[in-house]
Amino acid sequence: xxxxxxxxxxxxxxxxxxxxxxxxxxxxxxxxxxxxxxxxxxxxxxxxxxxxxxxxxxxxxxxxxxxxxxxxxxxxxxxxxxxxxxxxxxxxxxxxxxxxxxxxxxxxxxxxxxxxxxxxxxxxxxxxxxxxxxxxxxxxxxxxxxxxxxxxxxxxxxxxxxxxxxxxxxxxxxxxxxxxxxxxxxxxxxxxxxxxxxxxxxxxxxxxxxxxxxxxxxxxxxxxxxxxxxxxxxxxxxxxxxxxxxxxxxxxxxxxxxxxxxxxxxxxxxxxxxxxxxxxxxxxxxxxxxxxxxxxxxxxxxxxxxxxxxxxxxxxxxxxxxxxxxxxxxxxxxxxxxxxxxxxxxxxxxxxxxxxxxxxxxxxxxxxxxxxxxxxxxxxxxxxxxxxxxxxxxxxxxxxxxxxxxxxxx
Numbered sequence: 152x153x154x155x156x157x158x159x160x161x162x163x164x165x166x167x168x169x170x171x172x173x174x175x176x177x178x179x180x181x182x183x184x185x186x187x188x189x190x191x192x193x194x195x196x197x198x199x200x201x202x203x204x205x206x207x208x209x210x211x212x213x214x215x216x217x218x219x220x221x222x223x224x225x226x227x228x229x230x231x232x233x234x235x236x237x238x239x240x241x242x243x244x245x246x247x248x249x250x251x252x253x254x255x256x257x258x259x260x261x262x263x264x265x266x267x268x269x270x271x272x273x274x275x276x277x278x279x280x281x282x283x284x285x286x287x288x289x290x291x292x293x294x295x296x297x298x299x300x301x302x303x304x305x306x307x308x309x310x311x312x313x314x315x316x317x318x319x320x321x322x323x324x325x326x327x328x329x330x331x332x333x334x335x336x337x338x339x340x341x342x343x344x345x346x347x348x349x350x351x352x353x354x355x356x357x358x359x360x361x362x363x364x365x366x367x368x369x370x371x372x373x374x375x376x377x378x379x380x381x382x383x384x385x386x387x388x389x390x391x392x393x394x395x396x397x398x399x400x401x402x403x404x405x406x407x408x409x410x411x412x413x414x415x416x417x418x419x420x421x422x423x424x425x426x427x428x429x430x431x432x433x434x435x436x437x438x439x440x441x442x443x444x445x446x447x448x449x450x451x452x453x454x455x456x457x458x459x460x461x462x463x464x465x466x467x468x469x470x471x472x473x474x475x476x477x478x479x480x481x482x483x484x485x486x487x488x489x490x491x492x493x494x495x496x497x498x499x500x501x502x503x504x505x506x507x508x509x510x511x512x513x514x515x516x517x518x519x520x521x522x523x524x525x526x527x528x529x530x531x532x533x534x535x536x537x538x539x540x541x542x543x544x545x546x547x548x549x550x551x552x553x554x555x556x557x558x559x560x561x
Contacts, residue, residue: 337435
C-alpha cells in the first residue's frame with residue numbers, strides 16, 4: 152500500500168465499520184493523520200460521545216456537520232415532490248442521505264488538504280457507489296480508500312473480533328448485531344434473521360422497532376392529522392407552521408405511535424444481488440401519502456400520468472447515487488414546475504398502521520362537482536360523448552372493417 156498518504160479524511164459514524172477503520176488505516180498506511188467527519192442528518196443519540204471515541208481510537212479530530220435542515224429541505228422534500236420511490240415501496244431514506252454527507256466530507260477534505268478520503272461501505276452495497284459518485288462530482292482527483300474492498304476481514308463477526316482485540320468499545324454484540332442506518336427520515340434493519348426472507352420481522356419484540364410501535368400495539372382510537380402544503384412543500388401540521396426538521400419530527404412521532412411506515416422489502420441492489428431489509432419511515436410515509444392525495448386534485452391527467460414515469464426514473468437516480476447529475480437536476484426542474492398549484496390541506500386518519508384519507512381541500516382543485524355530479528346539471532351535455540367515442544374508437548372501427556373485408560373476423 153502507498154506510503155505517500157499522510158492525511159486521510161474518514162466518513163465516520165462511530166459504528167462497527169468505521170470504529171475499526173481508524174486503527175486499520177494507522178496500521179496499513181504508515182500512521183497517517185486521520186480526520187473523522189460525521190454528517191448529522193438526525194442520528195440523534197448515535198452522535199453522543201463520538202468525538203471522544205474517534206480520538207481514543209486514533210483520529211486527530213472530529214468534525215460534526217449539522218446537515219439536518221439542508222437534508223430535509225434540499226434532498227428529502229424535492230424527492231417527495233417527485234413522488235419518487237425505489238421499486239414501489241422504498242422511500243429512499245439511506246439513499247438521499249449519502250450525497251449530502253459525502254459533499255460535506257469532500258468540503259472538509261479539500262479544506263484540510265487531505266490526500267485521500269476513506270469510507271466504511273462494503274463492496275456488496277449501494278452506499279459505496281453513492282459516496283464515491285458524490286466525491287467524484289466535487290473532487291475528481293481525490294484518492295478513495297474503501298477498506299472493505301481490500302482488507303482481509305470478511306464478516307461482521309471478524310470486525311467485532313478485531314474491535315475487541317484493539318480494545319475498541321462497541322454498542323452492539325454478536326446477538327443483536329443488526330446492520331442499521333438511522334437518520335431523521337428513517338431507520339433500516341438488515342442482517343441476522345432478516346437475511347432469510349422466510350422469517351417474519353420481530354416487530355413485537357422489545358427493542359427491534361425504534362421509531363414507533365407495531366400496528367398491533369398501536370392505540371385503538373384513530374389519530375387525525377392535517378398537513379398543509381405550499382407548492383408541494385409541507386409547511387404546517389394542524390395549522391401550526393413548522394420548520395422542515397420540526398415538521399418531520401412531529402410526523403415521526405404521530406406515525407410511530409400509530410404503527411405507520413413499516414416496510415419489509417427484498418430489493419434489487421445496484422451491484423446486482425437482492426437484499427432484504429426492514430424499514431421504519433413513519434413521518435415520511437405520511438408525507439408521501441398526503442402529497443399524493445393533494446396531487447390527485449391539483450394535477451391534470453396528462454401531467455399526473457407523465458409525472459409517474461418521471462417519479463420512477465427519479466427514484467432510480469437517487470437509489471443509484473446519481474443525485475449530482477444533469478439528469479436529476481433536469482427532472483427536478485420538471486417536478487418543480489408541476490408543483491406550482493400543489494397547494495392545500497390534506498386531512499388523514501392514522502389507525503393501526505393504516506393511513507385513511509379524511510378530506511382534501513385546495514383553491515387550485517381541478518375537481519368540479521358541477522361536471523362530475525350524477526345528478527342533473529347544466530354544464531355537461533352527455534350527448535357530446537357519442538361523437539367523442541366515435542372518433543376515439545375510429546381506429547378500431549377501421550381495423551374491424553378491414554378484417555371483415557379480408558375475411559379475418561375474430
